[in-house]
Amino acid sequence: MKHSVLGVCYYPEHWPESWWADDARRMKGLGLTYVRIGEFAWSRFEPDPGRYSFDWFDRAIDTLAAAGLQVVLCTPTATPPKWLIDRHPDILPVDPNTGRTRGFGSRRHYDFSSATYRREAMRITRALAARYGRNDAVAGWQTDNEISCHDTTLSASPVARDAFRQWCAERYGTIDALNTAWGNVFWSMEYRSFDEIEVPFGAVTETSPAHRMAFKRFASDQVVAFHDEMVAILREHSPGRFITHNFIPMDETGVDNHALARPLDFASYDNYPLGRTDLTMRRAAAEEFRPFMRTGHPDFGAFYFDQTRCLTGTSFWVMEQQPGPVNWAGHNPRPAPGMVRLWSWEAFAHGADVVSYFRWRQVPFAQEQMHAGLLRPDSSEAEAWPEVERVAAELARTGIAHAAAARAPVALMVDIDAQWLAEVERQGDSYDYTGVLLEWYQALRTLGLDVDFVAPHADLAGYRLIAAPCLAMPDGGVVGRMRASGATLVFGPRSGAKTRDVTIVTGLPPGELRELVPVRMLATETIRPDCPGELHFAGRSYASDRWRETIDPGSAEVVATYEDGAPALVRAGSAHYLATLTDAAFLTDFFASLCADAGIATMRLATTLRLRRRGPVTFAFNYGADPVACPAPADAEFLIGGPQIGPRDLAAWRIPE
Numbered sequence: 001m002k003h004s005v006l007g008v009c010y011y012p013e014h015w016p017e018s019w020w021a022d023d024a025r026r027m028k029g030l031g032l033t034y035v036r037i038g039e040f041a042w043s044r045f046e047p048d049p050g051r052y053s054f055d056w057f058d059r060a061i062d063t064l065a066a067a068g069l070q071v072v073l074c075t076p077t078a079t080p081p082k083w084l085i086d087r088h089p090d091i092l093p094v095d096p097n098t099g100r101t102r103g104f105g106s107r108r109h110y111d112f113s114s115a116t117y118r119r120e121a122m123r124i125t126r127a128l129a130a131r132y133g134r135n136d137a138v139a140g141w142q143t144d145n146e147i148s149c150h151d152t153t154l155s156a157s158p159v160a161r162d163a164f165r166q167w168c169a170e171r172y173g174t175i176d177a178l179n180t181a182w183g184n185v186f187w188s189m190e191y192r193s194f195d196e197i198e199v200p201f202g203a204v205t206e207t208s209p210a211h212r213m214a215f216k217r218f219a220s221d222q223v224v225a226f227h228d229e230m231v232a233i234l235r236e237h238s239p240g241r242f243i244t245h246n247f248i249p250m251d252e253t254g255v256d257n258h259a260l261a262r263p264l265d266f267a268s269y270d271n272y273p274l275g276r277t278d279l280t281m282r283r284a285a286a287e288e289f290r291p292f293m294r295t296g297h298p299d300f301g302a303f304y305f306d307q308t309r310c311l312t313g314t315s316f317w318v319m320e321q322q323p324g325p326v327n328w329a330g331h332n333p334r335p336a337p338g339m340v341r342l343w344s345w346e347a348f349a350h351g352a353d354v355v356s357y358f359r360w361r362q363v364p365f366a367q368e369q370m371h372a373g374l375l376r377p378d379s380s381e382a383e384a385w386p387e388v389e390r391v392a393a394e395l396a397r398t399g400i401a402h403a404a405a406a407r408a409p410v411a412l413m414v415d416i417d418a419q420w421l422a423e424v425e426r427q428g429d430s431y432d433y434t435g436v437l438l439e440w441y442q443a444l445r446t447l448g449l450d451v452d453f454v455a456p457h458a459d460l461a462g463y464r465l466i467a468a469p470c471l472a473m474p475d476g477g478v479v480g481r482m483r484a485s486g487a488t489l490v491f492g493p494r495s496g497a498k499t500r501d502v503t504i505v506t507g508l509p510p511g512e513l514r515e516l517v518p519v520r521m522l523a524t525e526t527i528r529p530d531c532p533g534e535l536h537f538a539g540r541s542y543a544s545d546r547w548r549e550t551i552d553p554g555s556a557e558v559v560a561t562y563e564d565g566a567p568a569l570v571r572a573g574s575a576h577y578l579a580t581l582t583d584a585a586f587l588t589d590f591f592a593s594l595c596a597d598a599g600i601a602t603m604r605l606a607t608t609l610r611l612r613r614r615g616p617v618t619f620a621f622n623y624g625a626d627p628v629a630c631p632a633p634a635d636a637e638f639l640i641g642g643p644q645i646g647p648r649d650l651a652a653w654r655i656p657e
Contacts, residue, residue, distance in 0.1 A: 003399060004348045006392055007034030007072070007356030008374065009320060012060035013044050014363055019379075020060060023360065024067035030374075030385070031392025034354055035064050036319060039074035039145040040107070042124060043081040054131055065137035072319075072356075073138050075128065075230060077121040078145040079107045084120060091117040093155035096201040101157075106367065107145075108152045112222040113160040118229070125233050133238030140242035141234050142319065143227060146270060147245065153219050153254035156199045160219075167218045169194045181501040182210035209502040212424045220255045220416075231263040244268045246319035249276070250307050251434040256416045258455045261311035269308040270320035270358070273301045273343055275329040282330055291608070291625070294336035295648060298610050298623040299442045301343060305350035306441075307414065309405060310453040318347045320358035323384035324372025332370070334383065338648035341387040342621055345394075345640070345650050349612040349619035351405035357388065398639045400652070403615025408450035409600045411487075412441055413468035415456055421472045421498060428526025430546040436469045436492065436581060443587035447595065448603035448611045448631070460485040464598045467591075471495045471513070479512050482575075488598045489516060489575040493547050497521070516575040518554040525550075534563035535582050538593070542586035544568060549579040603631060609645075616654045620645060 008027060012020055027035060037060065038045075046052055061071055085091055085104045093102050093111040102109055110117045132138050172178040175191055184190045189208060191197055200207040200215050227245070234243050242265040250257045261267045273296025280300060281289045292298075308316045323340055325332040344355045362373040362382070376382050414437060422433035444451050444467075452463070456478040460466060463485060469492040471478070482489055496510025505511035509521040525548050527533070532545035537560035544562060553570045556577070560569035569578045569590075576594075588604075595602045605611065608624030611631065622628050622645040630636075630643050630651045641651030 004352065004395055005033040005354055006031060006344075006388065006395070007036065007317075007354050008032050008360045009036045009356060009358045010064075010360045011040070011363070012037060012063075013041050013056075015361070017056070017059065020063045021067075024064050024069060027064075027069060027360070028067045030388060031396070033070060034072055034139065034356060035069050036072040036074065036142060036356060037061075037064075038128075039076055039142060040079045042076035042079055045076060045128070046081065046124060049083055049087065052127060061132070061135065061137050069137075070139040071135075071137050072140055072142055073128065073132055074142040075121075075125045075144055075234075077110075077124065077230070080110055080117065080120070085109065088114075088116045088120070090114055090157070090159055091120075092157075093152060094157040094160070096154050096156040096199070099156060099202055102152075106150075108150050110152075111155045111157050111159060112153070112219070112226050113155060113157065113163040115159070118226055121226070122229055122233060125230050126237065129234050129237035133234070133241070138238070138241060140244065140265075141238060142268070143230050143234070143243065143245045143264075145246060146248045147227065147260070148223060148253040148255055149248050151254070153223055154215070155219075156201045160222075161197075161199050163222065164199060164215060164218050165194045165197050167221065168197055168214065171214075182208055182214075183501075183503060184208070209424045213420055213500075213502045216254065216420045216424070220259070223253075223255045224259045227260055228263055235263075242266065244317060244319070246270050247308060247311075249304055250311075250414070251419060257307075257311055258416075258457075264312055266314045266316050266353075267308045267311040268317040268319035269304055271301055271304070271318045271343065271347065272320070272322040272326055272329075273297075273339075274322060274333060274335060275326045276300050278329040278331050278333075292623070294333050295339050295623045296343070298608055298621070299438070299445055301346060302350055302445065302610065302612070303438055303441055305347055305352065306451055307453045309351040315351050315353045315404065317354040317356065318344075318352050319356050321347070321355050322372075323357045323374055323388070324382055325370070326372070327368055327370040334372070336648050338387065340384040341391050342623075342648055342650055344388075344391045345619065345652070346612070346621055348400065349614050349617075349621075349652075351614060355391075357384070394640060398652070400617060400639060403617070405450075405614055407462050408452040409463065409598075410444055410449050410465045410467070410595075411452045411454045411458075411460065411463040412437065412444070413456060413466060413471060414453045415468070415471050415473075417500075418470040418472035418494070421494070421502065422470075424502065425498075427524070428547055430529045431494075431526060431581070433470060439584065440467055440469045440492070440587060443584060443591050445610055446584075446588050446605055446607075447592055448605050449595070449600070450611075450613055460487065463487045464600055465591075465594055466490070468492065468495060473498055473500050474510075474512050476512060479515050483516060487574070488594050490594070491517065491575070491577050493524075493549050493579050493581060495577070510577065513577075517556055517570065517572045517577040519556055519570055519577050520552040520554065521549050521579070522552055523550040524548070532583075533580075535568055535580060535586055536561050536563070537569065537586060537590065540589070542589075543583040544580040545583070546581040548581075551577070551579045605631075617652050618654070619650060619652045621650045622647065624648075 361375040364377040467490040496513040532543040535544040556570035556572040636653035
């Protein structure tokens, strides 16, 4: 069985060739196995139209291979060169918010709907794959880089408009069918032909929610088609090598991530805990934020690790792991001592096979010169170096292997339609789909549970608790699979609320979910989070806030009520409908009661302590500044650490057979 290993991101084009051999030697000496290269090097691969320059890259690969390192080669399509933009300005996207063309000078300056760019991107992909696809040093491929980063899924360009018109024609067949589906009789929005349809931006006030939802689906399809073609080229020219992609946080792509990941061998994730914590908690009070300023929040990295793993149902990689201060958040502190090691092991615990650090050496020029690496610009060892050395030594000493992450007892259903609906039809500024998903995830993690993320189309067999914070547009298929799973089911507010064209379902929400929970949603209100109502459950009072629904419980049993005694949570058999957003205290208590009924063992944990199991090994991570007792049984055999976990430290153990 293979063992978990380490890697690094390297840019030979940034450094004198005379440095490469020593860099490779030091990488190998540090205990690294994989080196990712090439994702931003198009201008060096093809300095002039049709004139390829690969000799330097041949030597870079040979140098890394000679040191015993394996190469992950990337398609360079995130950075089309200046000559290509000048020849074909239609490649550039148009910002939907401003109507301005997004120009050359950074990265991701291309429109997924540009047939010109797609042709050129596949051409450079084919050239690289043909040259290196069977190179023994190339272990696998990364497609593009952080697809859809910087809000680049949507474009309001003429080529996007024309492609959208064609997409609508193929989807709806006739313009009358589209007008009916979108409700275009409202505000005289009816079209006479598909050629009259514009992109849903720049109007006086909000455009039709059906129009915006259709455009989001279209844009997602464009991204997936672009990526599918690239993967097919790599498969053709590079048999036997893995293909992955380095995802940003899934909620930021604007894409159906499960569809995007479908042709991959596994998904990868770029993990920047401090940057993400700074952005996510930017409105938090200082006393809430300060404990996590240099550690990252204990649930943020894990939230995306579990999503990444479940995109393909296999293991995953961390393709970029933060080793020090980044350059792109609102504030960029350095990690607390021990955190680079903790983050690395946390990724392995959640199913990662490889953790690859970004980057090898801090670059002294251009946009990311303030982004730390494993080396400083003068090639001296940066603060993270000894922590990476320690991780490499622990991996070698413990022999913790690539055990497959077993199916968790609990699944959270993640629904791209629900995310898009929350963006298209705001209704309340405090309703944030990803925030709600994270709240439910945090409550489950507080109970010491392992959690999988599943899409509505997933196989649900084997789960004992399935929670859907919002299942916006369920069809009969998912309803049938949920019933057949035999699991305890929980649906949050706004579930079953809309048809796929964003109209209220016949017979009132939750639509087809009434087969599981026979309720009707009669009215909705959204309220400020600092003006909550009450939620009464099991003799205690909790907050009911942000999104509240008035429901007719029908034949369902009322389990919790609002402050006025109206039903807020109902149960029908093993299915539950929660008609309000609420607080962490309620979610934790409610899930604890459901787990107890379902025979799922729980353990309430402090905010800074988290557990994760991988195969026979259990990991505990202490994000706190003080030592804590390790929640291991008395007969535990410790592989890392011991009965007390130090500040910003971890323990790993197994139970002797």
